Amino acid sequence: MANRSSALKANAWHHRTDALSSIPVLVAVTAGLISPKLAFLDPVAAILVSVFIIKVGIDILGDSLAELTDKGMSPKERASIQTLIQGISHVQGTHRIRPGNRRFFHLDLHLEVDGQMTVRRGHEISETVKQALIARYPKIIDVMVHLEPANENPGIKPDRDRSSDYKKD
Numbered sequence: 755m756a757n758r759s760s761a762l763k764a765n766a767w768h769h770r771t772d773a774l775s776s777i778p779v780l781v782a783v784t785a786g787l788i789s790p791k792l793a794f795l796d797p798v799a800a801i802l803v804s805v806f807i808i809k810v811g812i813d814i815l816g817d818s819l820a821e822l823t824d825k826g827m828s829p830k831e832r833a834s835i836q837t838l839i840q841g842i843s844h845v846q847g848t849h850r851i852r853p854g855n856r857r858f859f860h861l862d863l864h865l866e867v868d869g870q871m872t873v874r875r876g877h878e879i880s881e882t883v884k885q886a887l888i889a890r891y892p893k894i895i896d897v898m899v900h901l902e903p904a905n906e907n908p909g910i911k912p913d914r915d916r917s918s919d920y921k922k923d
């Protein structure tokens with residue numbers, strides 16, 4: 755649940771950007787009311803707002819493209835995240851780590867643990883991994899953990915670290 759508030763914060767920041775873009779409009783309208791000579795500020799405000807909108811549009815497009823092409827996470831980030839996860843006790847492996855987004859990671863990963871472990875213990879380990887990731891990386895605002903028994907299918911472990919791999923395993 756702790757990560758939910760981070761998600762809200764991220765959202766609030768987006769709204770603040772929206773609010774920011776209405777400042778030029780407010781200034782232009784107020785100036786126009788004070789003196790008709792300041793009416794030239796109107797098109798200036800319009801241009802400023804257009805620029806804001808174009809900027810937001812490009813950002814959203816960039817995020818969507820990053821998501822589609824899985825360019826959200828740098829190899830360095832991926833390696834670092836992987837090292838942290840594998841350093842947690844009882845974690846035998848991890849694969850298919852997907853960021854979900856470029857600016858804020860909604861991480862999605864597979865965690866390999868002892869297949870004989872209780873559900874309770876497995877859940878505790880998932881929580882530990884989740885909290886450790888959120889605490890260490892400000893970019894990560896949510897983590898979805900898929901638990902699976904380690905070494906159960908030694909034959910099929912293709913592309914373990916390719917996040918673009920959507921095949922079942």
Ligand SMILES: [Zn+2]
Nearest residue numbers: 850864902923
């Ligand atoms: Zn898996």
